[in-house]
Amino acid sequence: MFNELNPLLHSQLRLAIMSLLISAHNAEFVYIREKTGATAGNLSVQLDKLQEAKYITVVKSFKGKKPLTTCSITILGIEAFEKYVADIQQYIKK
């Protein structure tokens, strides 16, 4: 009846991150922070978790002299997101 909701995605911030990356495919740390309204600390932690799960890749470089963290969604991440969307539909459809 009710499928298990992937706990890694059933988190407001991580879901928002994935939602952004599904559309944009890749995005910078600062951009994600602004769009989600998350604190930098929280964002850093949640990006780590998504990276550990291999749902995203995180590349660190520099834009001029400033550090630049760029995140991209992986195939695995896209699949997990789509599964989550299908699963939660079961809960919210009337």
Added chain:
Amino acid sequence: MFNELNPLLHSQLRLAIMSLLISAHNAEFVYIREKTGATAGNLSVQLDKLQEAKYITVVKSFKGKKPLTTCSITILGIEAFEKYVADIQQYIKK
């Protein structure tokens, strides 16, 4: 961009409970436990929380000699659920 997801509803079990009650309008403890696959203890706790928020009402009676706990969704609960559904759509639509 991303609305806050009502934390009371952004919980797998509580969302499943509300989902059942949105359709059925009212349901017995045992029925909800079976449909959700929750343990009785977890279900008891989550029903309490929904009741405290006035999203559901809980009536205790007897069916023959056995206790019978019947749950119903309130107007407030319906409204909160519908708001949650609208909010999470922002996250999961492509």
Added chain:
DNA sequence: TAAACTAGTTTATATTATAAACCAAATAAA
């Protein structure tokens, strides 16, 4: 040269979800 800002990370804390342990009564088994 010191203050403030940028772009993050690490860590401590508060909240939450969950199962384990428990309770009371009813029924079944010995």
Added chain:
DNA sequence: TTTATTTGGTTTATAATATAAACTAGTTTA
């Protein structure tokens, strides 16, 4: 009949989680 077992829950202890606060390292501004 007395002792398990089952039913229908509640309470409580623990583990997991989310989050902000504190911190780091370097840069720009005054």
